[in-house]
Amino acid sequence: MTHRTVSGGARPAPGLPDDAKARVTSPHPECPVEITLAALRGRWTTLLVRELLRHGHRTYTELSAALPRLSAKVLADRLAHLHDAGVVHRTRTPGWPATVTYVLTPRGRELGPVLQALWDWGAARDDGD
Amino acid sequence: MTHRTVSGGARPAPGLPDDAKARVTSPHPECPVEITLAALRGRWTTLLVRELLRHGHRTYTELSAALPRLSAKVLADRLAHLHDAGVVHRTRTPGWPATVTYVLTPRGRELGPVLQALWDWGAARDDGD
DNA sequence: CTGAATCCCTGCCGATACTG
DNA sequence: CAGTATCGGCAGGGATTCAG
Numbered sequence: 001m002t003h004r005t006v007s008g009g010a011r012p013a014p015g016l017p018d019d020a021k022a023r024v025t026s027p028h029p030e031c032p033v034e035i036t037l038a039a040l041r042g043r044w045t046t047l048l049v050r051e052l053l054r055h056g057h058r059t060y061t062e063l064s065a066a067l068p069r070l071s072a073k074v075l076a077d078r079l080a081h082l083h084d085a086g087v088v089h090r091t092r093t094p095g096w097p098a099t100v101t102y103v104l105t106p107r108g109r110e111l112g113p114v115l116q117a118l119w120d121w122g123a124a125r126d127d128g129d
Numbered sequence: 130m131t132h133r134t135v136s137g138g139a140r141p142a143p144g145l146p147d148d149a150k151a152r153v154t155s156p157h158p159e160c161p162v163e164i165t166l167a168a169l170r171g172r173w174t175t176l177l178v179r180e181l182l183r184h185g186h187r188t189y190t191e192l193s194a195a196l197p198r199l200s201a202k203v204l205a206d207r208l209a210h211l212h213d214a215g216v217v218h219r220t221r222t223p224g225w226p227a228t229v230t231y232v233l234t235p236r237g238r239e240l241g242p243v244l245q246a247l248w249d250w251g252a253a254r255d256d257g258d
Numbered sequence: 259c260t261g262a263a264t265c266c267c268t269g270c271c272g273a274t275a276c277t278g
Numbered sequence: 279c280a281g282t283a284t285c286g287g288c289a290g291g292g293a294t295t296c297a298g
Contacts, residue, residue, distance in 0.1 A: 019252075021252075022179075024176070025176075025195065025196060025197060025198070026173075026176075026196065026197075026198045026199075027172050027173055027175075027176060031251070032247070032248045032249070032250070032251030032252035033175050033179075033244060033247045033248050033251055034175075034251065035250075035251030035252075036247040036248070036250045036251040037169070037175070037247060039250075039251075040166070043156050044155075044156055046162050046163075046166070047153070047154075047155075047156060050151075066154065067154055067155065068154065068155075069154070069155045070155075107253070110250060110253065111250065113246055113249075113250075114246045114247060114249075114250050115162060116246075117242055117243045117245075117246035117247075118161070118162045118165040118166060118243060118246075119161045119162050119165070120161070120242075120243075121161070121164075121165045121168075121239060121240065121242075121243050122160070122161030122162055122163065122164030122165040122168075123148075123150075123161035123164075124236070124239065
């Protein structure tokens with residue numbers, strides 16, 4: 001892999017001057033990188049996305065069971081945050097007990113490559129230098 | 130793009146059960162995703178990496194000038210953090226004034242694809258669904 | 259020129275208790 | 279079952295000041 005190789009192909013690396021937003025001089029929330037990091041912000045967030053990526057859909061209870069150390073408050077916080085970010089879709093089942101099921105939106109599923117990139121970098125030993 | 134498409138090719142999405150670390154049930158620092166997010170943690174961090182990605186090498190003063198709103202303390206904090214994370218290499222020029230030049234390590238340059246993935250997701254409008 | 263030390267303020271996260 | 283309300287601890291980040 002060469003110096004400025006980018007996964008997308010011909011595009012330059014992020015923040016290179018082919019986009020107005022690439023010239024921001026402070027952490028502005030409109031920067032695409034900031035948008036993504038904001039969506040993934042907070043402890044447990046990536047684990048929740050992973051859980052939904054893996055199973056496709058999960059109820060509140062299933063998520064709580066999968067992540068036992070995650071408190072109810074933070075779980076609700078994260079799900080609300082991911083919902084606001086357009087990552088998850090919420091479905092209420094009116095019966096009893098009234099369960100709520102969470103599914104990734106198409107946009108949410110597109111976080112797969114993002115998490116993959118994060119995973120790859122973190123997993124790389126970089127012996128090659 | 131289909132449900133579980135991953136940029137890397139045959140590998141499953143991050144956190145899928147082909148890796149022991151994919152089964153973590155709490156935000157453990159050994160998780161590759163956590164490692165990468167930890168490296169990029171903190172305000173201004175991605176902008177600093179972008180600056181080095183763009184110019185190859187920058188002095189403390191140049192970085193400070195490029196990011197005027199970034200205080201000296203946080204700049205030093207971030208550079209120390211990126212150094213500890215193995216992302217940047219520090220070079221002291223003994224003369225006077227004693228300048229310090231920062232360069233991305235090979236590992237640091239490999240953050241290019243990561244930032245690209247973050248950029249792409251944040252820039253996507255996702256009209257396609 | 260670099261960067262460490264200090265202080266303060268803010269926001270995040272966790273536990274607990276409570277509501278539709 | 280699925281959250282909300284509240285509180286307290288702790289870490290992040292900014293300004294200022296001091297040192298190598």
